[in-house]
Amino acid sequence: MCAGGWSCVFFLIAVALPTPTPPSLRAAADHAGILIGAAVRPEQLSEAAYASTLAREFNMVEPEDAIKWEVVHPAALSFDFSQGDKMVDFAMTHKMKIRGHTLVWHQQNPKWLTEKKYTSGELAEILERHIKTVVGHYRGKIFAWDVVNEAFDELQPGKLRSTIWRDQPGIVMAGNEAASSSPAHSTPSARSSQQSYAYIERCFRWAHEADPQALLFYNEAEAEVMNPKSDAIYAMVRDFRQRGVPIDGVGFQMHIANLHPDVASVSANIKRFTVLGVQVHITEMDVALPVDPNGNARPEDLQLQADIYREIATACLSHPGCTAIQTWGFTDKYSWIGSHSKHTQGAALPFDRDYRPKPAYAALRNALGSGRR
Numbered sequence: 001m002c003a004g005g006w007s008c009v010f011f012l013i014a015v016a017l018p019t020p021t022p023p024s025l026r027a028a029a030d031h032a033g034i035l036i037g038a039a040v041r042p043e044q045l046s047e048a049a050y051a052s053t054l055a056r057e058f059n060m061v062e063p064e065d066a067i068k069w070e071v072v073h074p075a076a077l078s079f080d081f082s083q084g085d086k087m088v089d090f091a092m093t094h095k096m097k098i099r100g101h102t103l104v105w106h107q108q109n110p111k112w113l114t115e116k117k118y119t120s121g122e123l124a125e126i127l128e129r130h131i132k133t134v135v136g137h138y139r140g141k142i143f144a145w146d147v148v149n150e151a152f153d154e155l156q157p158g159k160l161r162s163t164i165w166r167d168q169p170g171i172v173m174a175g176n177e178a179a180s181s182s183p184a185h186s187t188p189s190a191r192s193s194q195q196s197y198a199y200i201e202r203c204f205r206w207a208h209e210a211d212p213q214a215l216l217f218y219n220e221a222e223a224e225v226m227n228p229k230s231d232a233i234y235a236m237v238r239d240f241r242q243r244g245v246p247i248d249g250v251g252f253q254m255h256i257a258n259l260h261p262d263v264a265s266v267s268a269n270i271k272r273f274t275v276l277g278v279q280v281h282i283t284e285m286d287v288a289l290p291v292d293p294n295g296n297a298r299p300e301d302l303q304l305q306a307d308i309y310r311e312i313a314t315a316c317l318s319h320p321g322c323t324a325i326q327t328w329g330f331t332d333k334y335s336w337i338g339s340h341s342k343h344t345q346g347a348a349l350p351f352d353r354d355y356r357p358k359p360a361y362a363a364l365r366n367a368l369g370s371g372r373r
C-alpha cells in the first residue's frame with residue numbers, strides 16, 4: 001500500500017477523507033440559476049424512495065395528471081382538488097416551485113363535458129368557470145401555468161386542431177376580444193389567424209384575471225425544433241405580445257424518441273422565442289429507448305440518451321430566457337412511455353426503476369454544473 005515515510009502519511013490522509021459527494025441536480029440547478037423539475041404522481045408520494053429522491057433532486061414539480069379536467073372537474077358542478085393539493089403541500093414543505101398543467105387540452109376530459117352537446121355560449125361559461133376556479137384555487141401557489149396544451153395539429157402542419165373549444169362548436173362564437181380588436185392595419189390573413197386562435201387568447205385572459213401574478217405558458221409537443229408547428233406558434237405568440245395578451249412563456253415538451261435529435265435547431269428555436277420576450281420552459285423531457293421484455297435498454301443507447309440530456313440542457317442554459325428544465329416523471333418505474341408503447345419502449349428518465357441514477361443523470365448534472373449564468 002505504501003512504502004513508509006511521507007507517502008504513507010499522504011495515503012492515510014487520502015483514505016481518511018470522505019469521498020466528496022457530487023451535488024444533486026437540485027443543488028447544481030440552484031447554482032446555475034435555473035429550475036429543474038419533474039412531473040409528479042401524487043399517489044406515489046407515500047413511497048419513501050419516490051418522495052426522498054424527488055425532494056433531494058428537484059426544485060420544481062408539476063402534476064402529471066392530477067389537475068387535468070377529468071380529475072379536478074369530475075362533474076359539471078363539482079371540483080376535486082384532493083390530489084393536486086397533496087402535491088402542492090409536498091412542494092411547499094420542500095420549498096419547491098409548482099407548475100400547473102393543464103387548463104385546456106383535447107384529452108383527459110370528463111364524459112360530462114365531451115358527451116353532451118353544449119352551445120358556444122354554454123361552453124364559454126364552462127371554460128371560464130373552470131379556468132377561474134382552478135387558477136383561483138392555487139392562486140399564489142402555482143407560479144406558472146400551461147394554460148393551453150397542444151392546440152396545434154400534428155397532422156396539418158401549422159394549423160389548429162379541431163376541438164370542442166375551437167370549432168365543435170367552439171367558444172369563439174360567444175364573443176371575443178381578439179376578433180373585434182384586430183388592428184385596422186393587420187392583413188386579412190393575420191386577422192383570420194387571430195380569429196382562429198381567438199379562443200386561446202380568451203383562455204389566457206381568463207387565467208390572468210384569476211391570478212395576475214402567475215406566469216402563463218402555451219405548451220406544445222413536437223414544436224421543439226424549427227418546423228411549421230413552431231412557426232405557427234411563433235406567429236401566435238408574437239401577435240399576442242404585440243397586442244398585450246398576457247402570455248409569459250412557451251413550453252416545449254421534449255418527448256424524444258429519435259436518438260439523433262437536431263439540437264442546433266432546438267437551440268435556434270429557443271432563441272427566437274426568447275427574443276420575443278417570453279420565457280421558454282422545457283416541460284416534459286424524456287428520451288424513450290427500445291427495451292427488452294424486462295424493460296432493459298442497451299448500454300450504448302443509455303449513453304446516447306445521456307448525450308441527449310446533456311445537449312438539451314446545455315442548449316437551454318445557453319439562452320438566459322430558457323429558465324426551466326423539467327422531466328416527465330423522474331424514475332423509469334412510473335414513466336408513461338411503457339404503457340403507451342405496449343412496453344416496447346421505456347427507460348426514458350434519469351433514474352432507473354430502483355431510483356438508481358443512470359448515465360443521463362450524471363450528464364444532466366454535469367451540464368447544470370457547468371451552466372452558471
Ligand code: G3I
Binds near residue numbers: 149253
Ligand atoms: O385514471 C385511470 C384509472 O382510473 C385507471 O384505473 C387506469 C387504468 O389504465 O387508467 C387511469 O387513467 C390513465 C391516466 O393517465 C391517469 O393516470 C390513463 O389510462 C392513461 O392513458 C393516462 O395517461 C396520461 C396521458 O398524458 C394521457 O394522454 C399519462 O399519465 C401522462 O403522462 C400523459 O401526459 C401527457 C401530457 O399531459 C401532455 N403532453 C404529452 C404527455 C404524454 O402523453
